Amino acid sequence: MxxxxxxxxxxxxxxxxxxxxxxxxxxxxxxxxxxxxxxxxxxxxxxxxxxxxxxxxxxxxxxxxxxxxxxxxxxxxxxxxxxxxxxxxxxxxxxxxxxxxxxxxxxxxxxxxxxxxxxxxxxxxxxxxxxxxxxxxxxxxxxxxxxxxxxxxxxxxxxxxxxxxxxxxxxxxxxxxxLTTLGPDLTAATGMDVLTHAIESYISIAATPLTDVQAKNALSIVSRHLRPSVASRHNEEAKKAMAMASLQAGLAFSNAILGAAHAISHAIGGKYLLPHGEINAILLPHVMDFNRIASPRRFSEIADIMGIDTRALSEQQAGMAAIHFVRELSRDIGAPKSLSDVGITKEMIDPIGMTALEDACMITNPRDMSLEQINQLLLTAL
Amino acid sequence: MxxxxxxxxxxxxxxxxxxxxxxxxxxxxxxxxxxxxxxxxxxxxxxxxxxxxxxxxxxxxxxxxxxxxxxxxxxxxxxxxxxxxxxxxxxxxxxxxxxxxxxxxxxxxxxxxxxxxxxxxxxxxxxxxxxxxxxxxxxxxxxxxxxxxxxxxxxxxxxxxxxxxxxxxxxxxxxxxxLTTLGPDLTAATGMDVLTHAIESYISIAATPLTDVQAKNALSIVSRHLRPSVASRHNEEAKKAMAMASLQAGLAFSNAILGAAHAISHAIGGKYLLPHGEINAILLPHVMDFNRIASPRRFSEIADIMGIDTRALSEQQAGMAAIHFVRELSRDIGAPKSLSDVGITKEMIDPIGMTALEDACMITNPRDMSLEQINQLLLTAL
Missing domain, CATH: 3.40.50.1970 (Rossmann fold)
Incomplete structure (x- = not known):
């Protein structure tokens, strides 16, 4: 910094x-x-x-x-x-x-x-x-x-x-x-967007102590309150918590920018006009897995903040546990799991990579990403 | 809220x-x-x-x-x-x-x-x-x-x-x-002001999740970096940390307001023109002790954030440990311990209480405070 x-x-x-x-x-x-x-x-x-x-x-x-x-x-x-x-x-x-x-x-x-x-x-x-x-x-x-x-x-x-x-x-x-008039699907998709904002801004190369506090708090809240918020539109405590998480994740990424999940998600969303939160939900664990080696310490901290007991885990194991946490959360709230779930086929992947590489969000991704690596990631996410 | x-x-x-x-x-x-x-x-x-x-x-x-x-x-x-x-x-x-x-x-x-x-x-x-x-x-x-x-x-x-x-x-x-051109006394006094901001805004009745994240982070930083910052004007890491702590504590209290330590400190500082940070350093542990019963949970959290192992402690004990931490920190960096250290005598206390009661910072103190209680606190702090 x-x-x-x-x-x-x-x-x-x-x-x-x-x-x-x-x-x-x-x-x-x-x-x-x-x-x-x-x-x-x-x-x-x-x-x-x-x-x-x-x-x-x-x-x-x-x-x-x-x-x-x-x-x-x-x-x-x-x-x-x-x-x-x-x-x-x-x-x-x-x-x-x-x-x-x-x-x-x-x-x-x-x-x-x-x-x-x-x-x-x-x-x-x-x-x-x-x-x-x-x-x-x-x-x-x-x-x-x-x-x-x-x-x-x-x-x-x-x-x-x-x-x-x-x-x-x-x-x-x-x-x-x-938020009480929002259905469960949109609550889930937008909630996964908040999670993606928190995680991408926390591992962004432009993160600062001021963005870190916001990202960490948002991550902690989403980890505890997204499930109940999706479960009931009348759960006022969960709605208030998620509103605060969204706000804090917004402050974090506004100032630390984002990463590859958003860069690729923008490319897919712009081409096929699919819901942004759903694409993020699908891409996030894959991008985390790709980025993991760029900042093992931060991934281990992410696991901690999610509430995972990391005391017996290496940094690498903790990072893997964080990715597993995201997959479980995503499954529990019914977010789509794969790109094919939202209608993306192998043939549709081709034009995505170049556009994603040019997205402003790619600049702050903690791991350099080549066109081949994007394509590989998209195939894995199919 | x-x-x-x-x-x-x-x-x-x-x-x-x-x-x-x-x-x-x-x-x-x-x-x-x-x-x-x-x-x-x-x-x-x-x-x-x-x-x-x-x-x-x-x-x-x-x-x-x-x-x-x-x-x-x-x-x-x-x-x-x-x-x-x-x-x-x-x-x-x-x-x-x-x-x-x-x-x-x-x-x-x-x-x-x-x-x-x-x-x-x-x-x-x-x-x-x-x-x-x-x-x-x-x-x-x-x-x-x-x-x-x-x-x-x-x-x-x-x-x-x-x-x-x-x-x-x-x-x-x-x-x-x-900060590198500031002597140890002013570094200590202003640092204790930061600590007071963080603690008073965290227990303020106007605290919100947005002020809490700033207060907690500021508290955590001061607890670790104030001593080395006072020790050497060339310690760049400590200066950067304390600058961030001051900023975050400022964001916290600007939006959550403060409490009795500042109300009383303003009254003393306005009457006898003494350095604000030094007065806060003296008053803070006494005010914490007075406020402790208003929010035992928050005081226990304060101890946690300071790095105290609170697992074997009751909330009451953790709160006491936090106060002890403040006294030790204050002593280590050479801040004045008592009002008499800065020239305040028993006779000079009399006009303080009424002025403190009228200070805007008293409104957000978590425990109601009477004139008698202020006078008692001042006598204890002599």
Missing amino acids: SITKFVMPEVIFGKGSIEQAGEACLRLGAKKALIVSDSGVANAGWLDKVIESCQDAGLAFATFIEMTTNPKDREIEAGCLTFKEQECDAIIGLGGGSALDVAKGVALLVTNGGIISDYEGVDKVHSPLPPMVMIMTTAGSGSEVSQFSVIVDSFREKKMTIISKSLVPDIAIVDPAT | SITKFVMPEVIFGKGSIEQAGEACLRLGAKKALIVSDSGVANAGWLDKVIESCQDAGLAFATFIEMTTNPKDREIEAGCLTFKEQECDAIIGLGGGSALDVAKGVALLVTNGGIISDYEGVDKVHSPLPPMVMIMTTAGSGSEVSQFSVIVDSFREKKMTIISKSLVPDIAIVDPAT
Whole structure:
């Protein structure tokens, strides 16, 4: 570690905090907010909550909810149009990673111009963004606190990873109550995403003491609370815990970046538009196994944090135990086990490797990875 | 915990990061910065480093270094005058808690007007402050990341605790190299301040999972690295660790507030202008002993984090062991043991209790405290 940076938004956390959205946005100097969300979140009643909070705060608003799974460049362009037509000056994002990443993309383009692919990579943003309040409804992408936006380039059929401090929202609202309307499959998939964030940021070559504390705590929470959170949508303790884990894992990876699981997952998700959390769940144990030799000590610590008794184990054995823990957790909550479970065939693997190698998340993976090694890993994960 | 908030500045951490001060301030839109510091820091060469960084960045600047130990209202007024005369539009604070708290006070008054005592208490600030970059040179007050400014009211002979999210700097620069020019006494006193921050924020009634991770990590680091940091000004590992501990303890207490040790310490420091860290070092074990019954579990966890083997101990015994640990640490690094060591006599105690009771830090103390109990504690600490 030489000189490192750590950024995060103001965080408002707790049951009922969604009701503060309008006031929070007003406090940032907004006159009219564009609420970017999706129809699932709207149907669950959360969009109405945010609209009410704007009305209560006396904040004008417009809505944009034309969203699909895996956020796309054209959705950002449509959102920008609405932002301008409606003469908005601030963004409220409401939803899971897709809605929030589109919300960030809209914020980016309305002040920086051009098209979203202009900003792929690290630190390409030049002008400040409009005020942003981000409300997460999954646990989750961590997008509400991160400097990331991951967007599908429809033409190139790939996910672009955009990383910039300017993408850190001004205020993140994390209301565990929003998790109670999420079904078990999405709870499982998004929960495995949190686990992947915690582990990849902990072994990232850009990890720092400030990201480590967040990653470790997130990992500890997921290890204990993801199962009960998937089991019941009424388990408030588990929802609160997972909301906190998602937030902390988000802070960790936002500042330490990620690794090969995300790089490959972005490549697969961008090409075949599959759910990000499920792909991560499948790839994570394979990537851990590949990365294990890069930092045996950290893998042994991961086992410790998971609650595994490592006293009689070598570092290598502890690392293996951690991977086994991930497989068991994944199985218990019903996450897909293999790429073929989600419809990927051997023939579909070919274009993945090159795209994964170019993903910004690959840079911080602790073990160098060749095209052959990616292909080998994908075959093992089939 | 119902709804909680967590705020922190952007952090730039690492050896040599002080050289980024000018560029960081420029990035916030500044045209001319007032550098608020003190003569000790200037003599150690750090002011020149910051001035150089401004020149390199093409940022105009003025300086204000008329500062005494324990930051005073009149120093803020003088600083405001310089800010206006020199037509500055941003603040760079450079120093320990005193310099940074004066820097924040100047920032507060130049946009909010009035006198500093108008803002005593919680959330009294109404207008945004100018851009602030804070560079700490002790480990330390945590002022570089906190929403606190503690200022002596010369007329009332008391320290005013001002708490507002507006006091959180935009950018905190933590350069462990600055700690190498600090003597052992100041290293010890400021280190005991860090320990007090970590413990008081961990047992605060406003603690949250987000503050807990920071408090626990800070506590763990101080327990291992404060002794070697006091022992040698050339121990880079210890300096880096203590800089991180100070930062994390600052994040914890900024968001969880503090307790009776700080409330009483502010009362004594404001009346008799004694070094804050030394008073905390004396009071901490006594306050821990008083607070112990409020949260036996947390005290037992504190013992664990300090590295004490608590397996054979009851929660009560573990808590006592934690207090013993603090006394031993304090003794090893040569911190004063009793109030009489720093010149406080029985007669001088009388006016302390009422002032301490009114301090904002008393609100979050985990055990209710009466005037009689404060007086009793002070007698025991004599």
